[in-house]
Amino acid sequence: MKHLILTARADISESLRSRWFFVYSLVFGGVVVALFLSGLTESRIMGFTGLSRLLVTYLQITMAILPLFVLITTVRSVAGDREAGIFEYMLSLPVSLSSWFWGKLLGRFVVVFLPVVLAMFGAVAWGMVKGVEIPWAQVILYTIFLISLAWCFLGIGMFVSSVARSSDVATGAAFLVWLFLLLFLDLILLGALIREGLPPETIIAIALANPLQVFRTGAMLLFDPQLVLLGPAAYVILDNFGERGYLAWTILYPLVLGTLFAWVGYRIFRRGDLP
Amino acid sequence: MSLIQLQQVTKRFRRHQVLKGIDLAIERGDRVALVGSNGAGKTTLIRCLLGEYNHGGTLLVGGLEPRSHRTEVLGRVGFVPQISPPLKMPVGQLIQFAAGVCDSDPERMKAVAGDLGLDADAIRHQPFNRLSGGMKQKLLIAIALGRDCELLVLDEPAANLDPEARHRFFGLLAERKEKAAMIISSHRLDEVASLVNRVVEMDQGRIVLDDQVADDVSMTSVLRSRVTLVRPSEAFARAIRQWGFEERDDGLAWEGKVAGPDRLRFLGVLSRYAALLRGIHLEEAENG
Numbered sequence: 001m002k003h004l005i006l007t008a009r010a011d012i013s014e015s016l017r018s019r020w021f022f023v024y025s026l027v028f029g030g031v032v033v034a035l036f037l038s039g040l041t042e043s044r045i046m047g048f049t050g051l052s053r054l055l056v057t058y059l060q061i062t063m064a065i066l067p068l069f070v071l072i073t074t075v076r077s078v079a080g081d082r083e084a085g086i087f088e089y090m091l092s093l094p095v096s097l098s099s100w101f102w103g104k105l106l107g108r109f110v111v112v113f114l115p116v117v118l119a120m121f122g123a124v125a126w127g128m129v130k131g132v133e134i135p136w137a138q139v140i141l142y143t144i145f146l147i148s149l150a151w152c153f154l155g156i157g158m159f160v161s162s163v164a165r166s167s168d169v170a171t172g173a174a175f176l177v178w179l180f181l182l183l184f185l186d187l188i189l190l191g192a193l194i195r196e197g198l199p200p201e202t203i204i205a206i207a208l209a210n211p212l213q214v215f216r217t218g219a220m221l222l223f224d225p226q227l228v229l230l231g232p233a234a235y236v237i238l239d240n241f242g243e244r245g246y247l248a249w250t251i252l253y254p255l256v257l258g259t260l261f262a263w264v265g266y267r268i269f270r271r272g273d274l275p
Numbered sequence: 276m277s278l279i280q281l282q283q284v285t286k287r288f289r290r291h292q293v294l295k296g297i298d299l300a301i302e303r304g305d306r307v308a309l310v311g312s313n314g315a316g317k318t319t320l321i322r323c324l325l326g327e328y329n330h331g332g333t334l335l336v337g338g339l340e341p342r343s344h345r346t347e348v349l350g351r352v353g354f355v356p357q358i359s360p361p362l363k364m365p366v367g368q369l370i371q372f373a374a375g376v377c378d379s380d381p382e383r384m385k386a387v388a389g390d391l392g393l394d395a396d397a398i399r400h401q402p403f404n405r406l407s408g409g410m411k412q413k414l415l416i417a418i419a420l421g422r423d424c425e426l427l428v429l430d431e432p433a434a435n436l437d438p439e440a441r442h443r444f445f446g447l448l449a450e451r452k453e454k455a456a457m458i459i460s461s462h463r464l465d466e467v468a469s470l471v472n473r474v475v476e477m478d479q480g481r482i483v484l485d486d487q488v489a490d491d492v493s494m495t496s497v498l499r500s501r502v503t504l505v506r507p508s509e510a511f512a513r514a515i516r517q518w519g520f521e522e523r524d525d526g527l528a529w530e531g532k533v534a535g536p537d538r539l540r541f542l543g544v545l546s547r548y549a550a551l552l553r554g555i556h557l558e559e560a561e562n563g
Contacts, residue, residue, distance in 0.1 A: 003375075003376050006371075006376060009368075009372075010368065013363075013364040013365070013368050014362065014364050017363040017364070017402060018363065084361050085356065085360050085361070086360040086361065086362060087327075088322070088327065088360070089354070089359075089362075089415075090362075091325075092349065092352070092356075093349060093376045093377060094346045094349035094376055094377055095346070095376045096346050097345065271329075272329070273322075273328045274327040274328070275322060275327050275328075
């Protein structure tokens with residue numbers, strides 16, 4: 001446990017000094033500032049007003065860019081560290097491979113999660129100052145959704161880093177994973193699948209397996225309990241899961257998926273040549 | 276039982292076989308120069324020893340397989356790489372991390388750094404990758420020597436050190452020469468010859484020479500030296516000042532001290548100015 005904490009701290013320290021982290025924090029902080037400046041909290045669009053409206057928009061943007069950021073920065077940093085000789089030195093120290101791998105994952109999780117949540121809670125704090133009503137239940141559930149999403153893509157990122165031997169290959173693979181999942185969002189590919197006459201169950205299974213779509217639908221469910229915005233798929237989801245069931249799926253599925261990928265990545269990392 | 280035992284160790288990267296059946300036994304007290312040209316297999320062999328590569332054959336350190344007993348084996352091994360890792364973490368944190376995973380005292384590592392002329396506390400907030408080459412090397416040596424270990428694996432360890440730091444480094448190695456085994460990797464034997472009592476030369480993945488060498492040179496000895504020239508030379512002055520020599524007779528003579536194990540390296544530097552040399556005097560000055 002001591003080695004795991006030391007590794008996590010070392011990784012956090014490395015990341016905080018990286019250029020990517022600066023850009024990453026700037027992007028999420030900048031998004032919130034931009035949303036405030038755009039006057040979104042005063043708007044009424046499709047029934048969402050005030051801070052709820054801002055959070056919906058923030059989550060939609062986060063869903064698109066958080067996974068990409070997490071994937072690319074994780075694989076570039078882990079595979080890059082290997083290429084640069086950091087693994088050769090750090091793994092010559094008597095740290096166990098499990099502490100190294102999971103410590104790195106933990107440290108990275110803190111680093112990718114904090115700016116996103118700090119930006120969100122910054123928005124909440126600003127809302128409180130302005131006297132806007134705070135939807136606390138939604139804020140807390142959103143935070144948990146973000147934890148789950150970040151963990152999921154971190155796990156996938158660590159898996160890709162373990163499989164790919166160079167940072168260029170790892171970056172390309174990470175980008176393809178993100179693109180693949182993005183293509184299977186309902187608005188893009190599911191429409192095409194429906195036109196091809198696939199059974200609705202298959203389409204909904206694809207949607208339920210895609211962590212991006214799961215996050216998106218879960219976030220939607222918080223503001224739109226009948227999932228009117230989702231269309232006919234809402235019937236299948238609500239009939240089979242119920243509202244609470246789907247919220248649980250939104251939290252647990254990405255967590256399990258991320259852990260599974262990370263675990264397979266760890267097995268590959270442990271078996272292969274380290275530097 | 277030997278401290279390190281290798282039997283028919285092989286390593287292949289896809290179609291390229293890098294190690295072709297290495298047999299080697301290293302005892303405590305052995306100071307081995309691992310020499311060979313680029314691609315000979317030195318780095319691969321070291322990485323196998325550190326448990327970083329899978330390999331064929333048998334490789335035991337202290338009777339344990341490094342890959343499957345990482346923490347036990349690496350707890351006994353101090354490693355200094357040739358190329359410093361581009362770590363961004365501050366010096367203080369790197370020392371804390373290394374001491375933490377090695378169950379050592381950070382103050383001990385700082386003390387070794389101090390012996391080498393590096394004040395680790397003064398630079399504790401500086402990112403490691405912003406240090407000069409010499410400072411990085413001193414810090415990595417301090418981390419390797421600032422703990423109890425039975426095997427030191429040093430890859431061109433003194434390449435970036437100034438003569439004074441080299442002398443102190445040789446002194447630190449001398450303190451451990453009876454208790455630990457050392458593997459000092461280098462492209463050139465003359466760089467490390469005075470430090471070792473055994474030479475293992477590798478070529479294309481095989482050991483082509485394994486021989487004892489006379490180790491009459493004390494690792495802590497110092498030679499008093501006077502070099503006289505036929506005429507003053509600015510280029511020579513620049514080179515000899517790096518060894519801490521002082522000018523005499525308007526640049527026609529230079530006096531200073533050379534660490535005993537550095538004598539061959541020092542003569543190598545002088546050889547570049549052979550046409551200028553009138554005389555070279557080297558005399559054992561002190562020991563310890």
